[in-house]
Amino acid sequence: MEGRRISYHESVLRVYERIKRDNMTNVWDRYEAQGLGKDPDKRCPFCMGGVRCDLCSNGPCRADAEKDKRGVCGITADGMAMRMMVLRNVMGTSTYHYHTEQTVKTLRATAEGLTLFEIREPEKLKEFAGRLGLRTTGSVSKVALRLCDFSEEDFNRKANEHSHIVEILAPNERKELWKKLDIFPGGIYGEMMRTTSSCLTNVDGYYVSLALKAMRLAIAMAYQSQIVNEYCQDILYGIPRPHKMRVNLGVLDPDYVNVLPNGHEPFLGFAMVQLARKPEWQEKAKSFGARGLRVIASIETGQEMIQRWEVDDVFYGFTGNWIMQEAVLASGCVDLFAADMNCSMPVDPIYAERYKFKLVPVSELVAFEGIADRIDYVPEKAEAQAGQLLQMAIDNFKERRASIEPVMQLPVNEAVVGFSTESILDALGGSLEPLLAAIKDGTLRGVAGLVSCTTLRDTGQDVHSVRVAKELIKRDILVISMGCGNGAMQVAGLCSLEAKGFAGPGLKKICERLNIPPVLSYGTCTDTGRIADLLATIASALGGVPITDLPVAAVAPEYMEQKATIDAIFALALGLYTYVNPVPPVTGAPNLVKLLTQDCKQVTGGELDVEKDPVKAAEGIVNHIEMNRKKLGI
Helix, strand or coil, rough: CHHHCCCCCHHHHHHHHHHHHHCCCCCHHHHCCCCCCEEEECCCHHCCCEECCCCCCCCCCCCCCHHHHHCCCCCCHHHHHHHHHHHHHHHHHHHHHHHHHHHHHHHHHCCCCCCCCCCCCCHHHHHHHHHHHCCCCCCHHHHHHHHHHHHHHHHHHCCCCHHHHHHHHHHHHHHHHHCCCCCCCCCCHCCCCCCHHHHCCCCCCCCHHHHHHHHHHHEEEEEEEEHHHHHHHHHCCCCCEEEEEEEEECCCCCCCEEEEEEEEEHHHHHHHHHHHHHHHHHHHHHHHCCCCCCEEEHHHHHHHHHHHHHCCCEEEEEEHHHHHHHHHHHHCCEEEEEEECCCCCHHHHHHHHHHHHHEEECCCCCCCCCCCCCCCCHHHHHHHHHHHHHHHHHHHHHHHHHHCCCCCCCCCCEECCCCCCCHHHHHHHCCHHEEEEEHHHCCCCCEEEEEEEECCCCCCCHHHHHHHHHHHHCCEEEEEEEEHHHHHHHHCCCCCHHHHCCCHHHHHHHHHHHHHEEEEECCCHHHHHHHHHHHHHHHHHCCCCHHHHHCEEEEEEECCHHHHHHHHHHHHHHEEEEEEECCCCCCCHHHHHHHHHHHHHHCCCCCEECHHHHHHHHHHHHHHHHHHHHHHCC
16 A cells, blocks of 8 residues: 555655555554455455354354354344444444543543642533533532532432433434434443343344444433543533634654653643643753643544644644544654553554653553553542653653654645634624524535544545545535544644635635635544534424434445444434444344345434545535425425
8 A cells, every 4th residue: 555545645655655665564454454355444254244253152154144154053144244333333332421421520620629730611510510401509619519429329229210411402303303213322331231241142133232332322422422422521611612623744843852641531640741741840841851831632532622622832732533644643742641541552652662652541441561650630639640750751851862863844834723612603693593593595515424434444544534524515514523533624724714725616705705624623533422412403403303304314435443433323323424434344134234224214313324435425415405405395
């Protein structure tokens, strides 16, 4: 593989050359080596079709729907494929909720005065608490503690006890349907147990039943995990508001001590920025020969941070998404890589040894072979832990700078980041009406929520995502971007004001009027719940229009891991047209494929599209949006 089959980004291609010269194992070569013959995308047909299982000692089994060849237990190809998808969904849900649990712990400890953080958005705290039916009188700390108590109580409801959070936050028409289908969830922990238990050998092998259970779990995850998580992070660290941010690998300057918080949880990242902004920490770095100390945002932890806090000479910029990780580490500019609960690669210790940086897990979930250092995040110890990490980075600087030749003059781009429901309303003058008017009069044809990862399947890193986004915006579809795909948009320049040049005439007019890019940087994969809340607001503002009838679509041009699969299932449960690429491992299960791509529309209103061609994919999204516009009479 070479060129754009490696990555869309020139910065990554440059560092890849260095990685190859250094004979380092890397994600691109490892991907290619997994292919059969000379085709990097060709794999075992049973695995690709989702029809192999090794859950019990009678396996591994393979199923073939055409011959009615079943697993030893008798499970069909459809049941086998859906059961594996459900198990991936449980992993995604569990990881999402672990993050939420840590956020609630941090909010509680902050309310008790035990962390270096503060409640930055007391009004949002009161507004969210009020929505949930909680008393908002008394001190800010007491309201925060009530919110923590209420959330944790709801998380722990039994599966057969309806979640109060879902009951309060979900649209009425969705709640009625979900209750009718028996997919209205209870507490998230009970739902995870119920769903996982269903996947045991000889328990539930019926693909329709398993699909409904996956949807029920997804609804619990979106409202209890994602919405609670993001709104509590807003309360602690600030509501995202638009501001400019440096992005791409050129934010790494070898003459500075560079500390990279990486993963999905921003707690220690924010704590390190707070400390690093103090003069005494800058002086410490300079005393070791550095020009200063910088905290550089990376991957989804970085997205959480850059959406909320503005850039300066300490919190300097954002690198990119997860496939760029080895390029980041091989730049020769990193002094410490703090790995929280997601998206740090098992290969990182090899890079730490070669490029002389400290690799430190900062979550109890994360471990690396051969790495003894670790600092597991504890909210009450955040300040001391951040200080330990900064000191380790400073101590590392001299050896790294003396022994590793850095890759110089890598590009730096500018992106506008920090859009949220609140900031979008601010840009519209405090009301959704200007946006709705633009949709009604056809200036904007619709909105696509791009909730994506990045993958090497079929194309290079971010190539397909950028192409799909460009196809949508030139057709006057506003793109709201989340996840690792958001990093793709930022580094590729689509979140810049200049990107309006790629937009169609209507969207370009909106961009110029509001001074916004055609792709709005909305956050991380955990913001899927936030966008669902925004869609409910839009549906209500249009007079109670069902979400299935809105001129909107969910778009995942490069989904990769287990969190993405549960997001897609939630989009289908919510009733959205959902574009997913690459093709999920279900093609060996014809009844399941029919359920997801055709029959689901009659059940929840959701529809799955797996078109591989980016132009045809965009046309499918636009056709759906135009059909809904016609349905609404606009």
